[in-house]
Amino acid sequence: MVRIAIMGVSGRMGQMLLRLVDESDLAVLSAAVERQGHDWIGQDLGSVQGGAARGIIVTDDLAQALECSDAIVDFTAPAVSVPLAEQAAAAGVAHVIGTTGFDDDDLAAIAQAGKTGRIVRAGNMSLGVNLLVKLTQQIAQALDTEYDIEIIEAHHRHKVDAPSGTALMLGEAAARGRGVLLPEVADRGRDGITGPRDAGAIGFHAIRGGDYIGEHDVVFAGPGERIVLRHVASDRALFARGAIRAAIWLQTQDVGEYSMFDVLGL
Ligand SMILES: NC(=O)C1=CN([C@@H]2O[C@H](COP(=O)(O)OP(=O)(O)OC[C@H]3O[C@@H](n4cnc5c(N)ncnc54)[C@H](O)[C@@H]3O)[C@@H](O)[C@H]2O)C=CC1
Ligand SMILES: O=C(O)C1=N[C@H](C(=O)O)C[C@H](O)C1
Numbered sequence: 108m109v110r111i112a113i114m115g116v117s118g119r120m121g122q123m124l125l126r127l128v129d130e131s132d133l134a135v136l137s138a139a140v141e142r143q144g145h146d147w148i149g150q151d152l153g154s155v156q157g158g159a160a161r162g163i164i165v166t167d168d169l170a171q172a173l174e175c176s177d178a179i180v181d182f183t184a185p186a187v188s189v190p191l192a193e194q195a196a197a198a199g200v201a202h203v204i205g206t207t208g209f210d211d212d213d214l215a216a217i218a219q220a221g222k223t224g225r226i227v228r229a230g231n232m233s234l235g236v237n238l239l240v241k242l243t244q245q246i247a248q249a250l251d252t253e254y255d256i257e258i259i260e261a262h263h264r265h266k267v268d269a270p271s272g273t274a275l276m277l278g279e280a281a282a283r284g285r286g287v288l289l290p291e292v293a294d295r296g297r298d299g300i301t302g303p304r305d306a307g308a309i310g311f312h313a314i315r316g317g318d319y320i321g322e323h324d325v326v327f328a329g330p331g332e333r334i335v336l337r338h339v340a341s342d343r344a345l346f347a348r349g350a351i352r353a354a355i356w357l358q359t360q361d362v363g364e365y366s367m368f369d370v371l372g373l
Contacts, residue, residue, distance in 0.1 A: 109355050110137035112176040112200075114191070116165060117147055117155075119265075120182035120205060123347040125152075133355055138172035139165045140179075142187075173198040178354035182346075184267075185209045192217045196224025201357035203350050204228040207272030221364030225357045229367040230272020232349030236323065237367045239338045240280045243325050246334060247284025252307040254329035256281045261314035261322040269313035270295065273323050273338075278309050281325065 111128050115121040116139040128136045139152045145167070146155075153161035166172055169191070173179065179195055181188050182205040189209075193216070195202035204217065207230050217228060231237065247256065258281075260274040270278070275289075282289040287307065294308040304310075321340040326333060340346070353370045367373075 108135045109133060109358055110135055110175065110177045111351065111354055112136075112138035112140060112172045112179040114140045114179060114181040114187065115142075115183040116152070117141055117145065118182065120343060120346060120350075123343040124180055124182070124350065127344060127347045127351055131351060134351055136163060137176040138179075139163050140169065140172050141165050141167060143167045169194060170198075173200045176200050177358060178203060180205070180350050180354055182206055182350070185213050189213045189216050192220035192224065192226060196220045196226075196362075199224075201225040201354060201360075202227075203353045203357070205232055205346060205350055207275075208268030218364055221362065223362055225360055225362055226364045227353040227357055227367065227370055228364060229349075229353075230276045231321075231346070232353065232367055233338075233340065233345040234349065234371060235345070236273055236276070236338050236340075237371055237373055239323070239325070239336055240276050241368075241373055242336055243277050244280040244284040246325075246327060246336070247281040249284075250327055250329065252285070254327040254334075255304060255308070255310070257310040257312065257324075257326040257328065259312045259314070259324045259326065261316075261319045263319050264316050266315060269315070270311040271313070271321065271323070273321065274311055274313070277323060277325050278311065281309050 111134045113121050113124045128134050141147050147165040148167050151160040152163040153159050178201040180203045185208050188204050188206040258274045258277050260271045279289050292309050295311045323338045325336040356370045
């Protein structure tokens with residue numbers, strides 16, 4: 108049994124992870140972590156959820172959580188995940204990072220932690236999205252810039268980062284397929300008199316509202332036809348399932364920063 112600590116246990120993904128770890132035959136919950144000052148700190152995890160006590164006290168003590176765990180699964184925020192990558196590496200605990208919204212410095216710090224620690228990081232942990240990323244690269248490679256690429260994503264009203272981590276993965280795949288660098292061609296959220304579209308641009312658009320879980324379209328708009336690749340997530344369980352699979356997979360890997368392509372063998 109892989110002992111898994113959950114970061115941000117009261118969050119949307121934290122709660123889903125808890126359910127799936129409890130259902131798993133291969134993993135067991137070792138620690139439930141929340142931010143300092145959270146109402147749940149110091150209370151029994153079962154009791155705060157309105158059930159029977161289960162003997163796991165919600166903690167903000169990361170060192171303690173790492174000490175009793177083989178993996179820590181982390182869907183929180185960049186300011187949390189970046190220092191955690193270093194701490195988990197130092198403790199020899201595998202770190203699964205589902206958090207999105209990192210900047211270049213954050214990504215460099217995580218890559219550095221991956222020199223001594225075992226990390227899986229992915230802006231989307233689902234099989235379907237990772238397949239879509241592969242297809243996006245293939246199609247972008249096959250088409251020239253007569254086909255305009257636009258990425259449209261929709262998420263719930265609470266999401267704090269845009270474009271989504273998934274949209275950026277799709278954009279990077281499209282740029283790779285075209286043999287260009289995404290920062291040089293990305294066109295994020297047009298507004299005003301923008302002028303005609305730049306040839307070769309990769310456009311990003313973000314819808315925020317209600318309880319969308321996560322939807323992504325990649326549009327290749329060409330002369331006389333459009334190809335649209337679409338992924339619709341209708342259950343957060345698919346992200347949590349991927350993350351738990353990654354935590355188990357990391358137990359037999361060498362140090363390094365991996366993606367879900369590695370975990371899924373894509
Ligand atoms: N890679 C993927 O497949 C997916 C990634 N995400 C990403 O995961 C992140 C979290 O998303 P949600 O669960 O919707 O957010 P959320 O806001 O519901 O949950 C975040 C949780 O982290 C906790 N937290 C904050 N600071 C902490 C700290 N220092 N220590 C421990 N816990 C701390 C918060 O109190 C909260 O409970 C976002 O970046 C989102 O984009 C979400 C779904 C899938
Ligand atoms: O914040 C979310 O909810 C999600 N975030 C990830 C992203 O930024 O792509 C993955 C999924 O779409 C849900």
